[in-house]
Amino acid sequence: MAIRELAGIHHVKIPVTDLARSLRWYRQVFGLRPTVEFRDADGVVRGLAGEVPGLGPAALTLRVNPVAAEGSxxxxxxxxxxxxxxxxxxxxxxxxxxxxxxxxxxxxxxxxxxxxxxxxxxxxxxxxxxxxxxxxxxxxxxxxxxxxxxxxxxx
CATH class of the missing domain: 3.10.180.10 (2,3-Dihydroxybiphenyl 1,2-Dioxygenase, domain 1)
Incomplete structure (x- = not known):
């Protein structure tokens, strides 16, 4: 079977406990500019994706997931x-x-x-x-x- 070639990294997803706090931090540190939000079924935004200068087309994504954040x-x-x-x-x-x-x-x-x-x-x-x-x-x-x-x- 032939190995398939990847086309790069689409996005990096980071688990967070507090979306607002993490957005502030990633904005200050990396210049994150949110371009997409993720609303759960209850209408609450629990994630976002955005552009980071120098990261190219790959997005940086923050998703509220306290268990994964603690485990990471x-x-x-x-x-x-x-x-x-x-x-x-x-x-x-x-x-x-x-x-x-x-x-x-x-x-x-x-x-x-x-x-x-x-x-x-x-x-x-x-x-x-x-x-x-x-x-x-x-x-x-x-x-x-x-x-x-x-x-x-x-x-």
Whole structure:
């Protein structure tokens, strides 16, 4: 069977407990501009999707789901890309101006990384496309190149 090719990412859906609070935060941090709302059968808006500068055609979606939000606390399901380490430093300054606590710039597996949490404790990553060239494969939790990707199996 032939592998089908994807056409990109359509949207990233983030579970939240408080839509208004999360909208304020994602607006301030990422410039989220809502374009679609999701009303439940009772007429209450419990979700929205919108545009984020630099995310391309992919939408960022916030959906009220307290169970999923709690279950995702401390997890990092998505890494948003930035071009360079200098761009990451600008993001750190932006987060500082909003008083959003974040990590220092981290030399991650391939590039540089900045880590912070949204209002529900979902961990978000900003990761550079630029590579640092440092071999981190000896460090626990860091990535190692897979020699034979088609035959890889978990141990």
């Amino acid at each position: 606390r401390g997890f990092d399901p998505v890494s948003f890309a930035v071009a360079t380490r200098d761009d990451l430093a600008v993001w750190a300054e932006h987060l500082d101006s909003l008083e959003v606590k974040h990590s220092p710039l981290i030399e991650a597996s391939i590039g540089w990384l900045l880590v912070f949490d949204d209002p529900d404790g979902l961990t978000l990553h900003l990761y550079t496309w630029a590579e640092h060239g440092i071999d981190q494969s000896h460090r626990p939790g860091y990535g190692t190149t897979i020699a034979e990707p088609d035959h890889w199996q978990p141990n």
